[in-house]
Amino acid sequence: MASTLKRVSIVGSGNWGSTIAKIVGTNVLSNPKFDQKVKMYVYEEIVDGRKLTEIINTQHENIKYLPGHKLPENVVAVPDVVEVAHDADIIIFVLPHQFMANTCKPLMGKLKSDAFGVSLCKGFYIADDGKIDLISNMVRNLLKIECLVVMGANIAGEVAAGQFCEATIGSRNREQGLLLKEVLQTDFFRIVVRHDVEVVEACGALKNIVALGAGFCDGLNYGDNTKAAVIRLGLMEVMKFCDIFYKSSEHRTFFESCGVADLVTTCYGGRNRRVAEAFARALGEKTIDELEKELLNGQKVQGPEAAREVNIMLKAHNYENDFPLLTSIYKICVREIPVTQLIDNLRNHPEHL
Numbered sequence: 001m002a003s004t005l006k007r008v009s010i011v012g013s014g015n016w017g018s019t020i021a022k023i024v025g026t027n028v029l030s031n032p033k034f035d036q037k038v039k040m041y042v043y044e045e046i047v048d049g050r051k052l053t054e055i056i057n058t059q060h061e062n063i064k065y066l067p068g069h070k071l072p073e074n075v076v077a078v079p080d081v082v083e084v085a086h087d088a089d090i091i092i093f094v095l096p097h098q099f100m101a102n103t104c105k106p107l108m109g110k111l112k113s114d115a116f117g118v119s120l121c122k123g124f125y126i127a128d129d130g131k132i133d134l135i136s137n138m139v140r141n142l143l144k145i146e147c148l149v150v151m152g153a154n155i156a157g158e159v160a161a162g163q164f165c166e167a168t169i170g171s172r173n174r175e176q177g178l179l180l181k182e183v184l185q186t187d188f189f190r191i192v193v194r195h196d197v198e199v200v201e202a203c204g205a206l207k208n209i210v211a212l213g214a215g216f217c218d219g220l221n222y223g224d225n226t227k228a229a230v231i232r233l234g235l236m237e238v239m240k241f242c243d244i245f246y247k248s249s250e251h252r253t254f255f256e257s258c259g260v261a262d263l264v265t266t267c268y269g270g271r272n273r274r275v276a277e278a279f280a281r282a283l284g285e286k287t288i289d290e291l292e293k294e295l296l297n298g299q300k301v302q303g304p305e306a307a308r309e310v311n312i313m314l315k316a317h318n319y320e321n322d323f324p325l326l327t328s329i330y331k332i333c334v335r336e337i338p339v340t341q342l343i344d345n346l347r348n349h350p351e352h353l
C-alpha cells in the first residue's frame with residue numbers, strides 16, 4: 001500500500017538551502033504527517049578533494065556553504081535532481097535564481113501530479129522570448145504544479161544559529177500554505193501565510209536591488225540619513241512596481257517579513273550590500289563579478305542580475321524614469337553611469353502612490 005506520509009524534498013544546498021534543510025529535517029522528525037527522510041539536491045562539486053555529497057552524508061555538515069552547523073542525519077544529499085524530486089509531495093526550490101530554469105528542466109513530466117513546489121529564490125526569470133516572469137510562474141508553467149513562495153528577513157547564518165526571525169509564505173491555496181507552515185515553523189522561525197503570492201515574491205526579488213543602493217552609500221561613506229532615504233525610496237519603488245505589475249497587491253503585505261523587514265536586513269547585513277560597498281570603494285576599478293568571486297567563496301549575489309531583469313521590464317513599458325532608484329542601480333552595475341551619480345539621480349524623485 002502506498003504511504004500516505006508527505007515527502008518533502010529540497011532542491012538546492014547553498015547557504016540558505018542548507019539552513020532550510022536543517023529546519024525541515026528537524027521538523028519532519030516530530031510531525032507524524034511527514035516522511036522522515038528528506039532528500040536534498042546538491043550541485044556536485046569537489047571540496048578538499050572529496051565530493052560535497054559524500055562530505056554531507058558522512059559529516060552531516062555542508063562545510064562549504066554552511067560551515068559550523070550540523071544537519072540532521074535524515075537529510076540525505078543527492079547529486080541527481082530527478083531522484084530528489086520525483087516522489088516528493090512538497091518540493092522546496094532554493095537555488096540562486098539564475099540556475100532555476102536549467103535545474104528544473106530535467107524534472108518536466110517526472111513529478112507527482114498532486115505535488116506542489118515552493119520557491120525560496122529571489123529574482124526573476126527571463127523567458128526565451130525575452131519576457132520577464134516570476135520564478136513561481138516559471139515553475140508552474142514548466143512543471144505543471146502549483147508553486148508557493150517563502151520570503152523574509154532571513155540571513156541564513158542567523159537562522160541556522162536559531163536566532164528569532166519571521167518569514168512570509170505566499171500561497172493562493174490556504175491548505176497548502178498551512179501545510180508548508182508546519183514544515184517550516186519553529187519556535188525561533190515565525191511564519192505568516194499571505195495569499196498575494198506575487199507581491200511576496202516580488203518583494204524578495206526587488207529588495208536585493210535596493211540593497212545594492214544601500215551598499216553604494218556605505219562605500220561612498222554617506223551617512224545614515226542618506227542610506228535611510230535610499231531604503232525609503234526603494235520601498236516606494238517596490239510598492240509602485242507591485243501596484244503596476246501585480247494586481248493582487250495588498251499594502252499589508254509590504255509590512256510582513258517579506259517586505260519592510262527583509263528590505264531593512266538586506267540593506268544592513270546582506271551580501272548584496274557587502275559587494276556593492278566594495279564596488280563603490282573600488283570606484284570602477286573592479287567589476288561586480290570580480291568582487292563576488294573575491295568576497296563570497298562560491299556564494300552568489302542576486303541583486304545585479306535582478307536589476308537587469310527589472311530594467312528589461314521597466315524599459316519595455318517605458319517606466320524607467322518612474323523608477324529612478326532601480327534604474328540608476330542597474331546602470332551603475334553595468335557601468336553605464338558612475339556610482340557617484342546615484343544620489344544626483346534621486347534629487348527629483350517623482351511622488352509615488
Ligand SMILES: NC(=O)c1ccc[n+]([C@@H]2O[C@H](COP(=O)([O-])OP(=O)(O)OC[C@H]3O[C@@H](n4cnc5c(N)ncnc54)[C@H](O)[C@@H]3O)[C@@H](O)[C@H]2O)c1
Pocket residue numbers: 012013014015016017018042043044065094095096097099103120121122123154155156157298299300301302
Ligand atoms: N543566503 C541567505 O541568507 C538567503 C536568505 C534568504 C533567501 N536566499 C535565497 O535563496 C536562494 C539560494 O541561495 P543560497 O544562499 O542557498 O545559495 P548560495 O549563494 O549560498 O550558494 C550557491 C549555490 O548554487 C549552487 N550552484 C552553483 N552553480 C550551479 C549551477 N550551475 N546549477 C545549480 N546550482 C549551482 C552551489 O552548489 C550552491 O549550492 C537565492 O535565491 C537567495 O537569494 C538566501
